[in-house]
Amino acid sequence: MQDLIAAQTINLIYAVTLLAVLSLGLAVIFGLLGVLNLAHGEFIMLGAYCAVVVRQNGWPFLTAIPLAILVCGSIGYVIEVLIMRRLYRRTFDTLVATWGLSLLLRKSAEAVFGLTYRSVETPLPGTIDVFGVPYPAYRLAVIGLGATAIFVLAIWYGNSRTGLRIRAMTGNPELAQSLGLSVKRLAAGTFVTGTCLAALSGVMIAPLVPVFPYMGLDYVLRTFFVIVVGGLGSVIGLVYGALAIGGLDSAVSAFSNGTYGYLSVIVLAIAFLWLRPRGIHVRG
Amino acid sequence: MRKPMVPTRRQFLGYSSSALVGLAAFPSSRAKADAAEFKVGMFLPQGGPASIFLAGGRACAELAVDEVNAGGGISGRKVRLVFADGGVAPAEAAKSAIRLILDERVEIITGSHDGGVREALVSAIKGKVPYVFSPVTENGNCSANTYYLGETAQQQNEIIFDALVKPRNLKSFYLVGNDYSWPRAVNENSKKFIAESGGKIVGEEYVPFGTPNRFEEIVTRIKSVNPDVILITLVGGDNVTFNRTFGAFGTDGRILRVGYLLEEQTLAGIGADGSRNLFSALGYFSTAPGGAGDQFKQAFSAKFGETSPQLFAQVGTIGVDSYAAVHFARALIAKAGSTKARDCMAASEGLSFTTATGPAVMMHRYVNRTMYLAECKGTTFSVVATKEGVRNESSCKT
């Protein structure tokens, strides 16, 4: 019984970290640009395909990282310039546009890679004992790397000059412009950062799930719930959100069943949207 | 001053309504009923997650059409397939069925898709043409004028329990599936077999259908319960994720797993990482030995040439069901002599038709067939048991 609780606890930590990392890209774009990017899942999907391509060619797994940044960064940039740039502050229109975008990316992936499940071999096979519980090595790596990445991002956003500029821009675009900050460039940079983060999380989950063009659909809503529950505009909020959503899902799934886990996540999200729309952690 | 050539509003309304009424004089232009052709309407998922089965299913169906046409077609007419999207919401599929019947004048409809669409099609077709539901199915559906070609849970369980559970003396069972009708119906059937074999169920759980699921918690729980065998009625991506997770947790040393919808594409997704001690019981595996399967494979290669290995890898039991559906259509119409519901219902009883694994016989609108049990070796199936003439338990009226 103790082993079971220990193992389920690690599962919970893993679920929370994974969800936080998957949400990063969406959080950056929604929190800073106010755009709810419905194509977020498709960027995760493209990232996962980068891992597939790398493995197919026999390259080391980690080479998928620069590839994903290159591919999704440039796609993100083109989309920002051609579409998103004209739509900032038109919240509902961005919904429709990014919805169209998600269809487009999905179908493009289908045209390029075909409609089959691909699997990516785990780069770290085997299990490692944690507190006497054997746990898959790659998942432990996900916990470690994910937590580090979020920590670093939190520090950077809080202290760096770019972080300051981004906060200035989202706080007051006109003022930022008058202070000589290039809002256009910052917005493009932010959007591209968001797509790259999504792609990197896609690389990360590639060895865990079936990779196929429709996989992205799965991630948009859950990651959106994370942001809503956590609160916009801060890394700490994101972590709280992942804790609440991932933790609840994992705990209910562990001690009841998956269906109730999913239902409780939706109910929690509704409760937050209704009663506390600014989330757990309010910026400022 | 001359009046401009713009009609007044009243004139415009008059013109436009008379133009519309004028159109009425022409019959619908889309109905191109060609007496020389026998059209088969075929629903395959062309969008959505299930569309991974599209390419294989289409290829199989086209192969069957070639064979049927080479043998003189249906009622002496050349067969032509008219495809419709089966990966849509039920109401859309129902609408497509109406289009196939009214505009395309198809004379039989076949489909490989989910149960929601199936019920919608039954309701839309209303017996105007015969309807063939070809993929894996639960027992117990008996909609009028509908023919079920897929493996039933009963047939799957017969070989699973005869060839795996009893010989290996497996006693404790864990049931995990997606939360919708098919898995629950399969598990109902499995419970009968478990009780008969003296086994016990140590866990049964369902995860939501149509959303992403993680399986770490479930795998951990299963591991702590330590059953002899897991009966898996997860489908598609969830089936892949569960088995990959199971593999990653290093639990595949002792516990056996049996998938009820584990075919070539799903196994490719699971990969070698997660497929140790994993079994599947279906009516078709590309690697099954024996004459008929090889004949099918040769015919497939002959038709698709260069692209055939790649395409053939996408063909599993979902895929060859469309092959069987076309052959079934030929046999049914040939025997009934018409496409009338009553004639076809009567003709279907005891009807023998070609499938990818040789001839099969329909009884009570379900199929008696050869079943295989396969063990996963890396990303290929190795057939470990074959059972011929497995009867279905249907009691549908004909």
Next chain:
Amino acid sequence: MSAAKAGIMVVLAVPFAFGEYALYQMSLYFLYAVAAVGVGLCWGQVGVLPLGHALFFGIAAYLAGFVLIAGDNAPWLLLLLPLAALVAGIIAFAIGILVFRRVGESGPYFSMITLALSLLAFQVTTNWASLTGGFDGLKDIPSLPGLDSTMANYAASAAALVAVLAGGHWLMASPLGVLWRAIAQNERRVALFGFNTNLLKAVAFGISGLFAGIGGTIYASQQGFVTPQVVGFGLSAELVIWAAVGGRGSLVGPVIGTLLIGTLTSELRDTFRFWEVLTAVSFIVVVLFFPSGLVGLMDPVVRWLDGKPKVRDDIEAPVSVRNGAPPRRLKIDQVTVRAGEVLILDRLNLDLGSKGISCIIGPNGAGKTSTFNVVSGEMRASQGVVTYGDLVLTRMAAHRIAATAGIGRKLQFPSVFPDLSIAENLAIALWSGRASASDLLRPWVRRWTSPLLRQLRLRYAFLSSGARKASELSHGERQILELSMAILTEPRILLLDEPCAGLSPDETSTVIDVIRWASEATGCAVVIIEHDMSLVLKLADAVYVLHNGTLLARGSVKEIQANEDVRSIYAGNRK
């Protein structure tokens, strides 16, 4: 209504012009269109986007399915069928009330709640198989007696669509529709006129739920089966996209979007594997280049078909409930307001009396506008009370303060409804305190006028060009329009926040005249925040000086001018 006639003719012609399949397809899409009209009504009129609207379509469809199945044995049960749609509408209204009261905002959060509810409903209907038939759905639903042929179904769907369009047209033409559009532009301003905006939004959402429910009810009978997809995200998203592409701003936009995109996809999806690429590109193009949807392109045609609107005579409005009631004493007692660490009002005591014209002056950040905000109920005091006569205002909602206490307000920045016409702007003010709930459904109430309005029109000619949009007005005209609106409500206390800011000297002097005249004509007390001392000199019977959130001094203009404290803070301010 000629464009409407043209539309009806098209609907009547379809059965003759096209085959049975087109008829079948149209009868399904008409039902979706009915629901899409609901989405368009909410989104285009009130600015609230329902992302999970299939929920109401589906709830009604399931309910209707149960009724139809039960009705096979007990035909009298069929009489309950309309309840299916009604229940969907009531649920929508209840959700609206609960959410709007809590969140107030109608932005993406509301949308996401509706989306999450639709996801929840999908899972529940899939899993609760004993009731709903689970994933395979509720099947073998008998059709309504008489509705068993394609033609009859087409007629039923077409009738539903026409009825919903007519109903929607009525609503849009009624004062309620004007208020909805006003809410979409400036919800705060509507509340300050005394309208319960949360209720109005919930009504809109309820009606759009009812529309979806009508579609769902007929759907159950027409299709003969109901599956979880009808409550789910897929259909919800499609409804939104149809409304967006067709044009959410008008009633027919969503209908055109549904019919066009719907038929296009169903034509393509069976034959062209990458059809989604086409639809995806079309969404993006429409959003980027035709934000008002396809129907925006047809505007000129519709206008041409409809011809010139008829001008009708004004109707005398009923007398305001506030007319002639003497103003009572407005008193602010020990009120403290904080924003985080900052004290905005610090135990402020202000007895504004009940007559004449008072001015509040003070340096920037003294808390002048905040004082108004506390009085009109937009800012919550952490302690202290505001009373009007014996009425305690402190815990009342802004719209109730405006309606029951009769406290009118003009905001600091001219705050009119830019996309409404001048006549509509003025009408909203006239309805305040005059229109009953049923008046809001009477289109002719839009032609109300009052003696005050006639006099204002004499003073300001531009108020008579009613068809012009408020956004076309100059800054000064907008100031005057808003002032006129505030006066037309015949408030007992009129709070004016820098009414002359940005006006030319000429305009300023007419505004001063109008304020004096209004105060005498309606007998209201006026409180003005003003920076310009020359104005204060001309207007004020009493002057209050605020500094750092407290009252520094009060008295006549002369007394204040002589006050050393006041001199020193103004001098300090100038450094």
